[in-house]
Amino acid sequence: MPVVQCRGVCVERGGVEVVTDVDLVVEPGDWVAVVGPNGAGKTSLLHAVAGLIPARGSLRVGGLDPGAASRRRVARVVALMPQRPEVPEGTTVRELVALGRTPHLRRFGTETASDRDAVERTLDRLELVELADRPAVGLSGGELQRVVLGRALAQQPQVLLLDEPTSALDIGHQQSVLDLVNRMRLQDELTVVAAMHDLTLAGQYGQRVVLLHQGRVVADASPTEVLQPHRLSEVYGARVEVLQRDGGPAVLPLRGER
Numbered sequence: 073m074p075v076v077q078c079r080g081v082c083v084e085r086g087g088v089e090v091v092t093d094v095d096l097v098v099e100p101g102d103w104v105a106v107v108g109p110n111g112a113g114k115t116s117l118l119h120a121v122a123g124l125i126p127a128r129g130s131l132r133v134g135g136l137d138p139g140a141a142s143r144r145r146v147a148r149v150v151a152l153m154p155q156r157p158e159v160p161e162g163t164t165v166r167e168l169v170a171l172g173r174t175p176h177l178r179r180f181g182t183e184t185a186s187d188r189d190a191v192e193r194t195l196d197r198l199e200l201v202e203l204a205d206r207p208a209v210g211l212s213g214g215e216l217q218r219v220v221l222g223r224a225l226a227q228q229p230q231v232l233l234l235d236e237p238t239s240a241l242d243i244g245h246q247q248s249v250l251d252l253v254n255r256m257r258l259q260d261e262l263t264v265v266a267a268m269h270d271l272t273l274a275g276q277y278g279q280r281v282v283l284l285h286q287g288r289v290v291a292d293a294s295p296t297e298v299l300q301p302h303r304l305s306e307v308y309g310a311r312v313e314v315l316q317r318d319g320g321p322a323v324l325p326l327r328g329e330r
């Protein structure tokens with residue numbers, strides 16, 4: 073039974089259709105990388121799947137219609153790591169990660185030992201223990217990105233939606249964060265749908281790559297099938313070479329005129 077099912081999904085933003093007729097089926101424990109040029113509709117699609125913006129067509133996540141079910145029910149199933157996080161003034165790193173527990177809290181918002189455990193474990197897994205008492209507003213871009221991922225992981229969702237999860241991370245943290253998510257996928261059958269600009273990382277971590285162009289899915293297949301130089305040139309207007317490596321294809325940008 074697929075955990076994410078989109079059939080004919082359309083999304084409008086500012087009166088303009090920016091996602092058109094998207095079909096997307098994701099099985100539990102899969103990692104699907106969503107790629108596409110700026111403005112292709114990746115964020116809009118993820119936000120619709122998370123139930124944060126309205127969509128037409130049929131959408132099911134963990135059996136729920138994210139546009140119709142209560143926020144709390146949806147948030148127990150699906151967590152979104154946003155591209156541009158909002159950080160409440162005065163919130164510490166630990167408090168921000170603990171916000172991920174909100175949909176699980178009992179009535180009257182009381183934290184249990186297992187909520188506190190989940191937060192401490194997440195801080196540890198993301199190497200955030202030393203930053204835990206710092207105000208989140210003062211963090212570097214990459215530190216904040218890890219904290220925001222921590223908030224989504226502390227939510228213990230079935231489906232994790234990542235919107236450019238590594239854009240602010242150095243190469244070491246890119247790998248450690250994506251490896252961590254991948255371990256959680258394998259251990260806990262976490263399902264991952266990640267919008268990614270880095271096509272090499274998309275191809276190495278995604279079992280499937282979905283290419284969006286002008287709001288439509290123009291390819292949905294294995295990384296090797298989707299990440300082909302002619303296709304990337306057509307859709308992105310990019311000159312690239314694609315190297316086949318054990319971990320997946322590596323997409324190498326080529327400089328033009330000298």
Ligand SMILES: Nc1ncnc2c1ncn2[C@@H]1O[C@H](COP(=O)(O)OP(=O)(O)OP(=O)(O)O)[C@@H](O)[C@H]1O
Nearest residue numbers: 085086087090108109110111112113114115116117
């Ligand atoms: N709130 C909004 N009001 C009006 N237009 C919007 C709004 N949000 C997004 N759009 C437009 O919708 C289109 C798709 O945007 P979206 O952010 O989904 O693309 P994206 O593929 O995630 O892009 P990027 O790679 O640049 O992050 C863009 O043309 C964008 O300008």
